[in-house]
Amino acid sequence: MEKTKLTGRIVTPNDSDYEQARINLNLSIPKFPRVIVFCQNVQDVVNALKWARENRVPFRLRSGRHSFENFSLVNRGLIIDVSEMNQIICNRQSLTAKIEAGAGLGKVYQELWKYGVTIPAGTSVNTGIVGLTLGGGIGLLTRLFGLTCDNLLELEMVKASSNRDAEVIKANKYENSDLFWASRGGGGGNFGIVTSLTFRVHPISDVSIFSITWGWEDFEEVFNVWQNWAPFANKRLTSTIELRAKEVNRIEVLGEFVGPIAKLKQLIQPLLKAGSPVHQRIKEVPYIDTVQFFDSPSGDRPTNFKRSGSFIEEPLPREAILKMKQFLARAPNENAAIWHQSLGGAVGRLGPKDTAYYYREAIIAQEYISSWNSTSEERQNIHWIESLRRGLSQNTMGDYVNWPDIYIKEWPNAYYGENANQLRKVKTVYDPYNVFTFPQSIPPFNKRIF
Template identity: 65%
Template sequence: MEKTNLTGRIVTPGDADYEQARTNNTLNNPKFPKIIVFCQKKRDVLNALNWVKENNMPFRVRSGRHNYENYSLVDGGLVIDVSEMNTVSVDCKNMTAKIQAGADLGKVYNILWENGTTIPAGTESSVGLVGLTLGGGIGMLSRLYGLTCDNLLEIEIVVSNGHGKAKLIKANKNKNSDLFWVCCGGGGGNFGIVTSLKFKVHPISTVSIFSIIWEWEDFEAAFDAWQNWAINTDIKLTSEIELKSREVNQIIAQGEFVGPVTKLKELLRPLTETGSPIKVMVREVPYIEAVHFFDEPSGNVPAYKKRSGSFLNKTFPKRAILIMKSFLENTPNGKSSIWHQSLGGAVRRIRPDETAYYYRDAIIAQEYLANWSTPDEERKNNQWVEDLRNALLRYTTGDYVNWPDRFIRNWPTAYYGGNLNRLRVVKREYDPFNLFKFPQSIPPFISWF
């Protein structure tokens, strides 16, 4: 059999741009790949996968470089990077968009906006759309339009094909439907290498946004008011609240309403009348300005960070709120926080087994964030996150697969809940030799005869 050659833009350790090419958004656990292939077209992806099969070399798949545990890198192996395949084309007649797998959210939002459309997706512009989608995809339009994966119509994906050559196939609700199912919440890098995604898009023009800031003394009242309000308000309104450390002394609620500012001001009364907000901003803006408002440009700067998370199926009692308060009074540094986003609405209209994304009944997604400056601070920050997650376990469930955490012991169930077995069965069908593997990849289902 003829040997495969690697094609695309190839970077190796001796190259001047190797350091930039190998660095991910997260600086913890640095990895040093032997080869990084920046694919320019589908053939490059097929060649790269065939090459690693022939050479028995470990590999990982990468797009946006935002995997919190650096699972998209591998020491001494090959990285198949699709970030340079990033074309976005919009079909306004059929209200669909075809987006290559390397496109980041910033590019996607801008091109869709130029066509008067959008998809519900995340808030950080440097995040890769494909990784976000494969894990589910939550953001400021979730309650109105669902998760990012709920708006996915079709994918093109390169699969291993057992002993044979890798092949490019399409998956949608009618063709390879089980593979399409797993790609709606089953996480990235588990089943194949997605090369493009087709979405239904939504018309958008202006939206109303808000930001309310309280100080520490309103911690309990502000969070309790937000959690009871956010999940019951108009489904055109999706919101978030970030509880900063006592040192920073801020509780910040923000959100986006697809409707007029007069209506949003009315909807916000339960929040604006709670405690003593030090700042209230409510305004109507072109949608793309809202995208910029919620963006975190610093998210693209490589940094030391730890993330983990969970879901809430019911609102927190006072004791759970006080646990969060206690942890934020005792952070390793002032850069730790706890972030929440409201769910429900369109997210909840889909059954937990209809897509691989299991946590349909959750009312809130909760993320634990720690950041630090030097490698020797890593242990205490990791410990703070783990202790916090454990302290809240009796009030929470699971974890969002796009916030991977290597310290979660029962991670398969935490990420996939009751959908785990079906994911493992599909894994056996499309990747029977477990070629796509990393420390928290889905293991194939093994039958004993």
């Protein structure tokens, strides 16, 4: 039988662009693949999967390079990269869009805006649409339109079939519906290689946005007001609050309201009455302008970092707020922060078991963030993140699979809650031989987790 050949744009360690091709956003976990194939079409993906299996070469899947633990890289193996498959076809009449798996959010927003529509997704423009969607997908339209995965109608996937072969399948509400269920919150890379996603899109025009900042002295009051307001406000309003290290002296709330500025000014009054705001900005803009407003350019530059997270199901008590304040008062550096996004609204329209995304009842997603320059600082920063997560664990639950943390031992329950077993069932059906594997990948029932 003739051996499969790799097709697409192929990069090896001998090529001048290998260094740029091999790195992900997180530089603290370096990996040196044997070959990287930038797929141009579905057949390239099929060939790459078949080649890896025929040659018994370990492989990983990659699109946006935002895997926090670099699960999308592997030493001496093959990287199947779909980032150059990024075509977007929008149908304004049916309010649907078919998006290839390599598209970044910036391109997605720009292309859909030409039709006066969008999807609810994240804020970092370089994030890949496929990884974001498969893990759930939260952003500044979440409370109005739901998670990114809630707006998914269909996906196309290359799966591993018998005899080291590969086949292209579709999953939607009617066809491979169990895989469709699992692909809405079950995380990326577990079942196959997604090559395109079809979404329901939403008409949008002008929106109102705001930013309010305070100093460190208002830490407790501002966070308490925000957490008791943001998840319960008008569902057309989604907001975030970032608590920075004490030395930065900055608490910042950002938000987006799908409606007029006059109404937004009324809605944010509780925030403006909290503490002594240092700066405020409120404006009404075309929706596409919010992409740049909310994007964090520093969050898209490769660096050494560690992140983790959790969900909050009821407002934090004062002792938990003080604990956050204590940790940020002794943060390892000025890059350390605790970031929160309001949930509720449309997220809760579905139940915890209606999709693989389990934390439907959470009111807040909470992320722990730190980065550093020198390798000598790594241990201190990781220790700070892990101590913070454990310190808040009595008042939080689980973790968002798109913020993976290799130090979480009971990760299936942390990411998937009561859906973990059902996800293993789906894995056993679609990938019984565990072809798609990485640290913290969902195992079929014939494989042990730990």
